[in-house]
Amino acid sequence: MRATPSPAQSLPASDEGISTPVPAAEIDASCRAPILFLLVSAAVWVVISSVLGMIGSLKFHAPGLLADSAFFTYGRVHPAALNALVYGFGMQAGLGVILWMLAHLGRTRLVGNVGIVMGGILWNIGMTAGVLGILGGDSTGYQLLEMPRYATFPLFIGYLMIGIGALLTFHTRRERQLSSSQWFALAALFWFPWIFSTAEFFLVGHPVRGALQMVLDSWYVNNLKTVWFGFAGLAAIFYFIPKLIERPLYSHYIGLFVFWTLALFGSWGAIPPGSPLPEWLPTLSIMGALLTIVPILAVAINVYRTKGDCAKIKESRSMKFFLFGTLAYIISGLAGAVMLLRRVSVVVNFTWFLPAQSQLLLYGFVAITLFGAIYHIVPRLLQTEFPSKGMICGTFFLAAAGILLYCVPLAIGGILQGLGMNDAAKPFSEVMNSSLVFLRISTIGDFLMLLANCLLLLNLIRIHVRAGRTVAAAAWAAHSNTAGVRA
């Protein structure tokens, strides 16, 4: 089926045929600068996001906190935190991991490094402008598209530059057999420019009229979460789980089945019933959401059959990130599918259940999976181990505990809030007070996630310091050697 890659002997470049796989160490060397840039900036953004999120969360304990500053009002901090998580961390780290996987799966060097670094710089410029814009009051008012128009141009061009690098890398691949991870990664790459330009054009550039704006925003958000992040995260899961336990993925066909069902049905808008829209739109959305149960179950089967009862699971440090990510994907996906059913939606719509489900997807699945990928990739790029293995485990347990302490109380509180709101005999303020307890517990979750994110950044800084020292020591040794020869 597929040739195992040749052991790491560096062939002279001139001898390389078009189909000779490039050794892994060389691939990593070619990836070093651009991918480290993307991953480290992503880690900075995830810390920024959780700091902003923490401020937002503390406002439910003390609403008067920072109330004299327009910059830090909840209505600005909250979308800023979400945008930093989704675009600053999720997409940036996702792109970094996709690039690395495309290079490795294609057994080829990363192409277009300069373009990718430039794209990454543009992306971060756009992010900075966007988050500051939201905090400064320039938000567009559309969910997950809050970043003002001036920020979206660098973001879009940055994405295209990174995307072109990814395509060129893919094009020069030495291994022609496509894996399901490559399918997912390419689909994700293709998906974003289309949905983003559509949403920006019809919402910010030339706004459509009336509640159609809600249709477009809902369509965009659902495409981004279910399809883009679904594909990016699943590409990592379907790549790293077989890789870490050194067993083949159970089935390529199930991978393709996931691709088709998720691409076809995952993008149907997620418009809840009862919206101020003609009834056919929510009905179609409910149908699409329910159909995504099929790819979710397929992912579950594929991962379960791949891992079997393999003893290697316990050996690998990164493995728990990916297994937790898969679990979070399955739970949040099923919740997202059922959430739109009329009988469920009547309770949970407009409650804290929605952010709980969304955060489980964005953090529990996407962020934790990408954390695992980052911990796998960075040591290979720097050719150094992380200084502390305990801190890797620490990141995982803090992040996992954080997301659980965030989601579980909010989900329960959300259901109670929904039941209370539907009971018109209860005054609204009473309903809000009863769900406040859960809201305040979830702050602990926010805090743990903040710690996990800081730990990730700290680890990345420490491994860079260590790698820097190694390089310096080697240089020093080389220098003293030559000095000795001369003497």
Place this chain on the structure above:
Amino acid sequence: MNAGPFVFLASFFALAVSWLGFVLAPQLQLGNRQQVESRTTGDVYPHMRAGMARQGEQVYRANGCNACHTQQVRYKGFGGDYARGWGGRDSVVQSVDEDYLYDRPAMLGTIRVGPDLANIGLRQTNANILLQHIYSPTNSFPHSVMPPYRYLFEKGRKLAIGQKASDDSVAVEKGYEIVPTDEARALAAYLISLRQNELLYPETPPLTKPTNAVPATNAVKAAASTNNVNTNTPAK
């Protein structure tokens, strides 16, 4: 199945289906909605917002009020929205597409940390009471988690002893009266402009049929369907 372009064709096909169904089709169907004649008053609906309220819409957007407040009421019997008095229409159907025709942006919201505001202009028409709530929410609701928007207010003149604060001040602190800034006034004007109360034929049939309801004869039905067509192409 190993050709790169095939992956792109597959993605293109899948996304095109979704795009046609959720971007193009709704746009073709609803994109040319116009004002309609209200069946309760004969006026056109919705009204373009007055200048002040339009500025207030931007204050609402800039401060992310939609992070906690929705502006959509679900139909009667679906959840407690109507029973809570958030609905503005004497109809089973509540919010409809036309209600947002002049909203830039339409901020329907996704979560209710605070009450729905689709019809706040029907429940409260006194700008000063709204402004007092925005200045210090815990005064009216002691356990409210709404942040006080103190930065939308400024210190007014110093009050002499025994002098009464002016009518538009929201509080008196340390001898100074606190007055709303222009932004806050605009926001209040916007909130008061939020009302979805007109019955639009046929999207919002009236809730209570008159007791001596005439059975719908064919003639009435014929008239109804003609009117239906005309609802969307009002005479201008």
Place this chain on the structure above:
Amino acid sequence: MDEAEPREGWAPVPVLLIGLLALLLYWGFTRLDDKGGGFEKNVYPPYVSLNQEIDDWPVDIHGGKIKLGQKLFDMNCAPCHMTTGVGNPAVGAPPLAGSDWVNAEGPNRVIRIVLNGLQGPIEVSGNKYGTGVMLPWRDVFKDDQIAAILSYVRENKEWGNKASEVMDDQVAKIRKETESRGKNWSPDELLKIPVK
């Protein structure tokens, strides 16, 4: 640190998954059929079809029509005929309140007057009115608007009128018949046209 790249197995997709997909698709399409409102743009929940919504409007259609008629009358007709329908002999506008023309059994003549205008003199309820000219409103109002105005006038009990409602299709029919008539009516011409 040079691990092998992951490989993939080739197990088939479980039949149960495909079965579930088919089942959900089937279920989805039946729901779409039941609840989708036929993809109509004016069908809002909980209604599932346009007819259901229209059935819930039986009487108010008429109330709405009369209100619309009143609004249009006050804006366009009242300057001469006055809001109370008593007319203004000074400009040659005859009264509509209690008028035998208005209260005719059918609306055939009044529809024509509104569409193409009228050149006096005219005798209304036994009194003669001068040589005022009524302008044609053919291009100003649509059929349903003329029907609304005339229904308001003919059914107005406060004015002492009690004639029948005017339907949109009646106006449409006469509009078509008189398409080529480029001038005002005179009372004599109108009297030759049957009232019903």
